[in-house]
Amino acid sequence: xxxxxxxxxxxxxxxxxxxxxxxxxxxxxxxxxxxxxxxxxxxxxxxxxxxxxxxxxxxxxxxxxxxxxxxxxxxxxxxxxxxxxxxxxxxxxxxxxxxxxxxxxxxxxxxxxxxxxxxxxxxxxxxxxxxxxxxxxxxxxxxxxxxxxxxxxxxxxxxxxxxxxxxxxxxxxxxxxxxxxxxxxxxxxxxxxxxxxxxxxxxxxxxxxxxxxxxxxxxxxxxxxxxxxxxxxxxxxxxxxxxxxxxxxxxxxxxxxxxxxxxxxxxxxxxxxxxxxxxxxxxxxxxxxxxxxxxxxxxxxxxxxxxxxxxxxxxxxxxxxxxxxxxxxxxxxxxxxxxxxxxxxxxxxxxxxxxxxxxxxxxxxxxxxxxxxxxxxxxxxxxxxxx
Amino acid sequence: xxxxxxxxxxxxxxxxxxxxxxxxxxxxxxxxxxxxxxxxxxxxxxxxxxxxxxxxxxxxxxxxxxxxxxxxxxxxxxxxxxxxxxxxxxxxxxxxxxxxxxxxxxxxxxxxxxxxxxxxxxxxxxxxxxxxxxxxxxxxxxxxxxxxxxxxxxxxxxxxxxxxxxxxxxxxxxxxxxxxxxxxxxxxxxxxxxxxxxxxxxxxxxxxxxxxxxxxxxxxxxxxxxxxxxxxxxxxxxxxxxxxxxxxxxxxxxxxxxxxxxxxxxxxxxxxxxxxxxxxxxxxxxxxxxxxxxxxxxxxxxxxxxxxxxxxxxxxxxxxxxxxxxxxxxxxxxxxxxxxxxxxxxxxxxxxxxxxxxxxxxxxxxxxxxxxxxxxxxxxxxxxxxx
Numbered sequence: 001x002x003x004x005x006x007x008x009x010x011x012x013x014x015x016x017x018x019x020x021x022x023x024x025x026x027x028x029x030x031x032x033x034x035x036x037x038x039x040x041x042x043x044x045x046x047x048x049x050x051x052x053x054x055x056x057x058x059x060x061x062x063x064x065x066x067x068x069x070x071x072x073x074x075x076x077x078x079x080x081x082x083x084x085x086x087x088x089x090x091x092x093x094x095x096x097x098x099x100x101x102x103x104x105x106x107x108x109x110x111x112x113x114x115x116x117x118x119x120x121x122x123x124x125x126x127x128x129x130x131x132x133x134x135x136x137x138x139x140x141x142x143x144x145x146x147x148x149x150x151x152x153x154x155x156x157x158x159x160x161x162x163x164x165x166x167x168x169x170x171x172x173x174x175x176x177x178x179x180x181x182x183x184x185x186x187x188x189x190x191x192x193x194x195x196x197x198x199x200x201x202x203x204x205x206x207x208x209x210x211x212x213x214x215x216x217x218x219x220x221x222x223x224x225x226x227x228x229x230x231x232x233x234x235x236x237x238x239x240x241x242x243x244x245x246x247x248x249x250x251x252x253x254x255x256x257x258x259x260x261x262x263x264x265x266x267x268x269x270x271x272x273x274x275x276x277x278x279x280x281x282x283x284x285x286x287x288x289x290x291x292x293x294x295x296x297x298x299x300x301x302x303x304x305x306x307x308x309x310x311x312x313x314x315x316x317x318x319x320x321x322x323x324x325x326x327x328x329x330x331x332x333x334x335x336x337x338x339x340x341x342x343x344x345x346x347x348x349x350x351x352x353x354x355x356x357x358x359x360x361x362x363x364x365x366x367x368x369x370x371x372x373x374x375x376x377x378x379x380x381x382x383x384x385x386x387x
Numbered sequence: 388x389x390x391x392x393x394x395x396x397x398x399x400x401x402x403x404x405x406x407x408x409x410x411x412x413x414x415x416x417x418x419x420x421x422x423x424x425x426x427x428x429x430x431x432x433x434x435x436x437x438x439x440x441x442x443x444x445x446x447x448x449x450x451x452x453x454x455x456x457x458x459x460x461x462x463x464x465x466x467x468x469x470x471x472x473x474x475x476x477x478x479x480x481x482x483x484x485x486x487x488x489x490x491x492x493x494x495x496x497x498x499x500x501x502x503x504x505x506x507x508x509x510x511x512x513x514x515x516x517x518x519x520x521x522x523x524x525x526x527x528x529x530x531x532x533x534x535x536x537x538x539x540x541x542x543x544x545x546x547x548x549x550x551x552x553x554x555x556x557x558x559x560x561x562x563x564x565x566x567x568x569x570x571x572x573x574x575x576x577x578x579x580x581x582x583x584x585x586x587x588x589x590x591x592x593x594x595x596x597x598x599x600x601x602x603x604x605x606x607x608x609x610x611x612x613x614x615x616x617x618x619x620x621x622x623x624x625x626x627x628x629x630x631x632x633x634x635x636x637x638x639x640x641x642x643x644x645x646x647x648x649x650x651x652x653x654x655x656x657x658x659x660x661x662x663x664x665x666x667x668x669x670x671x672x673x674x675x676x677x678x679x680x681x682x683x684x685x686x687x688x689x690x691x692x693x694x695x696x697x698x699x700x701x702x703x704x705x706x707x708x709x710x711x712x713x714x715x716x717x718x719x720x721x722x723x724x725x726x727x728x729x730x731x732x733x734x735x736x737x738x739x740x741x742x743x744x745x746x747x748x749x750x751x752x753x754x755x756x757x758x759x760x761x762x763x764x765x766x767x768x769x770x771x772x773x774x
Contacts, residue, residue, distance in 0.1 A: 001655055001658050001659070001662075001774065002658070002659045002662050002663070002735055002736050002774050003644070003655065003656070003659045003733065003734070003735040004735060004736075005733075005735045005737065005738075007737065022412075025409075025412065257390070268388055268390065269390070271388050271389070272388070272389045272390045275388075275389050276389070322774075323735075323736060323737065324735070325737070346390065346392075347390070348389055348390040348391060348392045348710075348711070349389050349391075349710060349741070349744070349745065350392065350394065350710065350712070350737070350738070350741030350742075350744075350745065351392075351737070351741070353740065353741050353744040353763075354736070354737030354738070354740050354741045355737075357736070357737075357740040357763065357767060358736065358737065360767060361767070361770065361771060364771065371764075372764060372767035372768055372771060373760055373761075373763050373764025373765075373767050373768075374760075374764075376740075376744065376760050376763040376764065376767065377758075377759060377760025377761075377763065377764065378760075380744060380747060380748070380759035380760050380763065381759055381760075383744075383748065384748060384751065384759060387388065387389050387709075
């Protein structure tokens, strides 16, 4: 028997940054003080750099879904025609959200594990669609959607583009101002390495203008109110102060890793996820496993199809019981059929190679034929070439 | 480029237990309060179970060397004849300590990397030797000495036995009461997973009696005074309260891991170190490396000889620069010739397999011929058989 340390290898919540944990533990500020206003303003400025935008960034005390709801509530009026790009559970969340706000929803759908092309959008979209909602990376399948392609296609049209990049930010390169992304959404429990509880979004001028006339109800998620208060270093309602302190610390860590340049730190984070993803994919191939979204895999996580005859729930259990590590099962209709290993945020070489080693033992224990060490060797070769 | 997390793979200080870190951060007690007395008494009782002894345990705010000095100062008088078992840097520390207290020191010596046999002791020892000082595990070479053999040989003689088990406790099975070990010494920064600053030792009745007549000076390290105060839950001088809180938390962790039985938790810790050591040794052999103390390796750490033409300092640097991990160089005359990877304390499968993967990359980068993955495969096979 060996010691089993608890590790989160899930695509959110992710492994915590120790310095952020300490900042969180030490945060005893009141939120209506000059001290907190300075911290809040600093975090909002940092997030602009992290997102890579000149647009204002709004911070919300909510899960990422709260910011998704804020986009729907602020940008639409009941009966508005909108389009949703859907190829997984989070695409379906856009559908559900849009319907709950009384919108007239058209869906461009691809099967789980695939992506939605610009061509598919082109065939369905009309001038009547007020907003297009999509994911940058579909966390339920590990697929990456073509944000740049769809954004550039929509440029000049009347359709606003809202991108859930909750697992996309920090794992994918975006140039949202040049491409014309109107709202992009992130969450604290993802690549930015702190616990759940904060969402953030960058909002374009075009989106702010749209909010002047839209009629759907919003109160807690009123983005214009947050923008006004944010300019003074305040949140409209009591913010999760300790999480704000943690997020500030995580931004400092990335700036430090980037040699004083937060954007360079974000680039390291993306490179890191890409190398980890490449290691896990090479290992999976060597072990005879199939990457679920092989045609367009994202770097945030890898979704792997369970081998024939093995329930992915047993792979998840094996990780937890034998190694103390939490990986993610398939979601929705994919439960039992695939498992997901995260690369977004605070994972390094050691975390990645160890996850691969554990996967070999778990699969071998479940009867999957593999040579111990074969996945590890493939991952070592990727690391030697790329790192 | 990937993120590089800092990891201590050194045989002390070792990786910290997170719950102990939190206990340490939260410890704001005054040391002359009922609250702290209860904590101190609890830790002393826990340490008795951890050491596996009916003897009183003394806690000192010092490094392990402080408890070594306490043994010398309390058990001897100037001019006393003593024996030291020495086959490495820490054996030499006993020599230096004994000489600094005016003792007449005989040394039973073996070369670095080897052990000292009972027969060697038998050939040199006489009734005049008041104390024999030895290591359980020689951290500078990775060798394990025969504590049981030497203890049983000394039974019934007038020679007290003092064992530096600073890296031995929690990595080696001892039955000190049955064998007749008069003082055994541990340190907080080793298998018990907290930072440096506390030493502990278990003292036999025979040793307490000896202290009644010995004449060497002692004040801060006066063990009889600590025993008296310890019985009331107090330390004689201001103790490192936060470290005591951390140590208490570490004992709770081990008790919890042992299903409510601290001794079973210690057994898990020993098994853990043994499996990690076996993984690293199998990997080393597969990579064409030589274990430095192959004849009698301990489980606390593995000392590995640097391949011909490679300076072990470059291996240490590679770990730090490429992976953020700290491994230990050779000490004293062994610097540059060997490197040491720890197994004692809070290391699990993931830490161990990742250290092996990193070692492959570091050695390959320094020109050592190896097939990437060969060490990992060997370690995977050991784990599959033993864990």
